[in-house]
Amino acid sequence: MNNIVSERIKNTPPSFIRGILKAAERDDVISFAGGLPNPISFPRQALQESMNRVIAEYGSHVFQYATTAGLLSLREYIADKYRNQYHLEIEPDDIIITTGSQQALDLIGKVLINEGDAVLLEEPGYLGAIQAFSQYQPNFCGVPLLEDGPDISYFEEILKNEKVKFAYLIPNFQNPTGLTYSEEKRAAVLELARKYHCILVEDDPYGELSFTGKVNGYISKDGLEESILLGTFSKIVTPGMRLGFMIIKDEKLRKYVNTAKEAADLHSNIFAQYCIWDYVTHNDIQDHINKIRKLYKEQCETMIQAMETYFPKEVRFTRPKGGMFIWATLPEGQSANELFEKALLKKVAFVPGNPFYTDGREANTMRLNYTNASKDMIEEGIRRIAELFDEINK
Amino acid sequence: MNNIVSERIKNTPPSFIRGILKAAERDDVISFAGGLPNPISFPRQALQESMNRVIAEYGSHVFQYATTAGLLSLREYIADKYRNQYHLEIEPDDIIITTGSQQALDLIGKVLINEGDAVLLEEPGYLGAIQAFSQYQPNFCGVPLLEDGPDISYFEEILKNEKVKFAYLIPNFQNPTGLTYSEEKRAAVLELARKYHCILVEDDPYGELSFTGKVNGYISKDGLEESILLGTFSKIVTPGMRLGFMIIKDEKLRKYVNTAKEAADLHSNIFAQYCIWDYVTHNDIQDHINKIRKLYKEQCETMIQAMETYFPKEVRFTRPKGGMFIWATLPEGQSANELFEKALLKKVAFVPGNPFYTDGREANTMRLNYTNASKDMIEEGIRRIAELFDEINK
Numbered sequence: 144m145n146n147i148v149s150e151r152i153k154n155t156p157p158s159f160i161r162g163i164l165k166a167a168e169r170d171d172v173i174s175f176a177g178g179l180p181n182p183i184s185f186p187r188q189a190l191q192e193s194m195n196r197v198i199a200e201y202g203s204h205v206f207q208y209a210t211t212a213g214l215l216s217l218r219e220y221i222a223d224k225y226r227n228q229y230h231l232e233i234e235p236d237d238i239i240i241t242t243g244s245q246q247a248l249d250l251i252g253k254v255l256i257n258e259g260d261a262v263l264l265e266e267p268g269y270l271g272a273i274q275a276f277s278q279y280q281p282n283f284c285g286v287p288l289l290e291d292g293p294d295i296s297y298f299e300e301i302l303k304n305e306k307v308k309f310a311y312l313i314p315n316f317q318n319p320t321g322l323t324y325s326e327e328k329r330a331a332v333l334e335l336a337r338k339y340h341c342i343l344v345e346d347d348p349y350g351e352l353s354f355t356g357k358v359n360g361y362i363s364k365d366g367l368e369e370s371i372l373l374g375t376f377s378k379i380v381t382p383g384m385r386l387g388f389m390i391i392k393d394e395k396l397r398k399y400v401n402t403a404k405e406a407a408d409l410h411s412n413i414f415a416q417y418c419i420w421d422y423v424t425h426n427d428i429q430d431h432i433n434k435i436r437k438l439y440k441e442q443c444e445t446m447i448q449a450m451e452t453y454f455p456k457e458v459r460f461t462r463p464k465g466g467m468f469i470w471a472t473l474p475e476g477q478s479a480n481e482l483f484e485k486a487l488l489k490k491v492a493f494v495p496g497n498p499f500y501t502d503g504r505e506a507n508t509m510r511l512n513y514t515n516a517s518k519d520m521i522e523e524g525i526r527r528i529a530e531l532f533d534e535i536n537k
Numbered sequence: 538m539n540n541i542v543s544e545r546i547k548n549t550p551p552s553f554i555r556g557i558l559k560a561a562e563r564d565d566v567i568s569f570a571g572g573l574p575n576p577i578s579f580p581r582q583a584l585q586e587s588m589n590r591v592i593a594e595y596g597s598h599v600f601q602y603a604t605t606a607g608l609l610s611l612r613e614y615i616a617d618k619y620r621n622q623y624h625l626e627i628e629p630d631d632i633i634i635t636t637g638s639q640q641a642l643d644l645i646g647k648v649l650i651n652e653g654d655a656v657l658l659e660e661p662g663y664l665g666a667i668q669a670f671s672q673y674q675p676n677f678c679g680v681p682l683l684e685d686g687p688d689i690s691y692f693e694e695i696l697k698n699e700k701v702k703f704a705y706l707i708p709n710f711q712n713p714t715g716l717t718y719s720e721e722k723r724a725a726v727l728e729l730a731r732k733y734h735c736i737l738v739e740d741d742p743y744g745e746l747s748f749t750g751k752v753n754g755y756i757s758k759d760g761l762e763e764s765i766l767l768g769t770f771s772k773i774v775t776p777g778m779r780l781g782f783m784i785i786k787d788e789k790l791r792k793y794v795n796t797a798k799e800a801a802d803l804h805s806n807i808f809a810q811y812c813i814w815d816y817v818t819h820n821d822i823q824d825h826i827n828k829i830r831k832l833y834k835e836q837c838e839t840m841i842q843a844m845e846t847y848f849p850k851e852v853r854f855t856r857p858k859g860g861m862f863i864w865a866t867l868p869e870g871q872s873a874n875e876l877f878e879k880a881l882l883k884k885v886a887f888v889p890g891n892p893f894y895t896d897g898r899e900a901n902t903m904r905l906n907y908t909n910a911s912k913d914m915i916e917e918g919i920r921r922i923a924e925l926f927d928e929i930n931k
Contacts, residue, residue: 147702147736148793149673152648157796161605161803182597190600191592198585203576206584206775211555242636242779242802249801253672254546275800278647279543308541342541381600383807385636399542402551406669407643408636409555412806413777 155277158270159498167492173524176492178318178467179515181442184435185381186422193421194414201417209413211405213240213388217420221374221388229360231367237390239400242411244348244375244387248275250403251309251344251371251389254396256281261305265293267470267499267508269318269346272311281308283501288320290461292328295335302339309342309371315350315359316466319499319510323464329362336366343370348378348387349466351432354440357464367392376419378467379432384415439467439514445521446513453529460511467514470496473507477535480505485531491524549671552664553892561886567918570886572712572861573909575836578829579775580816587815588808595811603807605799607634607782611814615768615782623754625761631784633794636805638742638769638781642669644797645703645738645765645783648790650675655699659687661864661893661902663712663740666705675702677895682714684855686722689729696733703736703765709744709753710860713893713904717858723756730760737764742772743860745826748834751858761786770813772861773826778809833861833908836915840907843916847923854905861908864890867901871929874899879925885918 160167160177167176197205212218218235225231241247248271256262256279264272266285273283284301286293292314301307312332314324324332336343345361353359363370367390375387391397404410422428446469450460460471473479479495486492496508513521554561554571561570591599606612612629619625635641642665650656650673658666660679667677678695680687686708695701706726708718718726730737739755747753757764761784769781785791798804816822840863844854854865867873873889880886890902907915 148648148790149651151651152793152797155796155800157792158799161799164604177602179602182601185597185600187592187597187600191589194588195585198581203579203581206579206581206777207576208571208573208771208776210558242806245800246802254542257543257545271800271803274796278797278800279545377602381808382602383600384809385802385804385806396542398551399546402549402668403546403672405552405555406549406639406665406672407801408640408779409665410779412636412779412809414775414809415778415806 151278151280154280156274156498158274160270160494163492166487172490172492173516173520173527174492175511175513175516175524176494177515178512180378180382181438181514184438186426186431189426190381190418190422193418193425197417197421205414205417207413209410211401211410213238213411214413214416214420217416220420220423225390228358229364231361231364233390237392237397239389239391239397239404240411240416241387241389241404242408243377243382243385244346244373245271245275246407247373247387247389248272249278250400250407252276252279253403254399255308255342261301261307263298263301263307263310263341264501265312265317267319267496268311268501269313270498272346273498273501276311285501288317288322290322292322292324293332295328295331298332299335302335302341307339307341309344310336311344311346312362313346314362315347316352316463318349318466319468319494320470321461321463321466321468323359324362333362333366336369340369344373345370346373348375351379352436352439352467353465354436354443355464356436369393379428379435380419380422384412384419386411386415386419442513442516442518442521443469445518446511446525449522449525453526455532458532467512469511469513471509471511473509475507477507478505479507479509481535482509482528482531485534486528489527489531491527493528545672545674548674550668550892552668554664554888557886560881566884566886567910567914567921568886569905569907569910569918570888571909572906574772574776575832575908578832580820580825583820584775584812584816587812587819591811591815599808599811601807603804605795605804606632607805608807608810608814611810614814614817619784622752623758625755625758627784631786631791633783633785633791633798634805634810635781635783635798636802637771637776637779638740638767639665639669640801641767641781641783642666643672644794644801646670646673647797648793649702649736655695655701657692657695657701657704657735658895659706659711661713661890662705662895663707664892666740667892667895670705679895682711682716684716686716686718687726689722689725692726693729696729696735701733701735703738704730705738705740706756707740708756709741710746710857712743712860713862713888714864715855715857715860715862716864717753718756727756727760730763734763738767739764740767742769745773746830746833746861747859748830748837749858750830763787773822773829774813774816778806778813780805780809780813836907836910836912837863839912839915840905840919843919847920849926852926861906863905863907865903865905867903869901871901872899873901873903875929876903876922876925879928880922883921883925885921887922
């Protein structure tokens, strides 16, 4: 079959995370590998009430084929929320509901990338985006991510030297690092995007999971015409229903994306759209988000404390103010892959850094998720990993 | 934006059907345009019971991220059904659950087509497949569809002269024609596929909607290694939940498709998978299918009778033995597009034939759907269209 499949799929890496899911999500393994929300955060009863309500109120409409852009009332809710919360001038017609944010990444790659086109990514960057874009064979240009956002001179160097189709960024509590752009970096990125007419694709799955309550929103506040904003219900309601959305002001671009969405799955599950819409409009979603924030903040603090207690001083790591991930850096020359292999034998999992780089480099970095383990398991898991540093140093 | 988007999306036609959906699905329009199941066929109450049951039994699992291939128990159900009903040697691991059949078409294009590769289609062919494959810029090779299946000598001519990556076929109650391959044609197609090592992609959304009760299943009964079979729950349970599936015996090919599926949406809505699985295992699905068959048979007969009564004798049309569509052919030189424009003014919609051809020809053919209108509306709609033939003859 190798000589029959497309060049595009040969160039697409299978997901490391999905590859180890079977091993990592076994009941006897403490997993910091996936990016799973804590299941106790799912509003199970309220969602069940919403389901029964939308069936009673909308009957067969919740089971029939539907329009590609998505349920109008859900798009109205999102437009209202974004107007109020982020002061963005958005209409329901600017929104396309997607089958999770992952679909949005695939559609963006499909609609924008010709083979060899330059695409700017954070380094390290989100592996789901690397995977989705890889299918369309771009020239990936990585910009190092510093404590307060991307390296701006590096960013400009790329925009100056390459014809960049778009820059894909996660400015808030980034995946995999947990880092957030400063106000200065946001302004600098927006200025560069305008100067070089570069489309900003801003992904914001974690922005509302802010431990301080401060929500930054999007960089493209006043530059919406040349940007694509992504959002999702996966981290604040449920990921299993696969509902995300794209905000695209440019009508021509939106039409192309809509055509790609037709070809991809006609439309996203309409029953799920009714449910999520009913849920967010019949419940105090802000109160629900506050509870998730508190939960994840405690889990994050537990992991950081354990890392400070047990890890060797030479291991550096980020201190996220929100989101789901901590990024750790081992001393130069140490292999996170080796650590991963040994950790799995001790029944602890995390993601070694290399799938977050587009050049597949051997990395001394690792991503740790803290949202899907109890505090005791977090402490125990970190302790087990810590014991392995001696072994990989030999 | 035109100079920024990919060549691939410039080559992808927007869906004619989805484009006219707003006009065609207005309450005051009699629509034979879409391919919508009759909403009275949705097992609303039973699905609602399934939802409440799976939440009670599986708790947060129905809301969490899940594996890409799909819910194991649903794949087990499908494998059992295909073993029993079609005598196909299928294991759950051969199955990937997709976000509707449409996603399967996109994944097939993505994984198999390099620009310029030959792809064999029926002519006329399913427009959703034409759209999905178009994105990957193939060389479409159409094989005329006759009363009893494809023109076999034409089929062989193409396989002989072109390096065909795969042939996409709907052997049962085809969309758009409603035609079904004879046993002889099935055997001939299978023989050709083997002789020329051509992958058969067999799509079967309508096979169970058989008015006679005779279900044909797939051509590749004994040649599964080089085929991809597609199925869906859209036409027998609900299309709104977007659940279809692919059966791929070849492990390497399946892994590539799995990677493409990861990149496309991580996995299909897992709540929907639990619901459909619970529904099909807690209810008499065969009884439910029998009711749909009876309903559609009557609707089809009503439309055929009305066409025989009101349409000019020169208009030829198919007499389907199942499925959802009738295909009509106007006398040479008459434009189905012109008829369509005039019909819409009279508040009747159908799909003129040209989007079902890959060369965008002006066509004298049209697709009529009979499943989503009452008998009175069918009779009235056909009468209104019939009145227009005089006008387009002038």
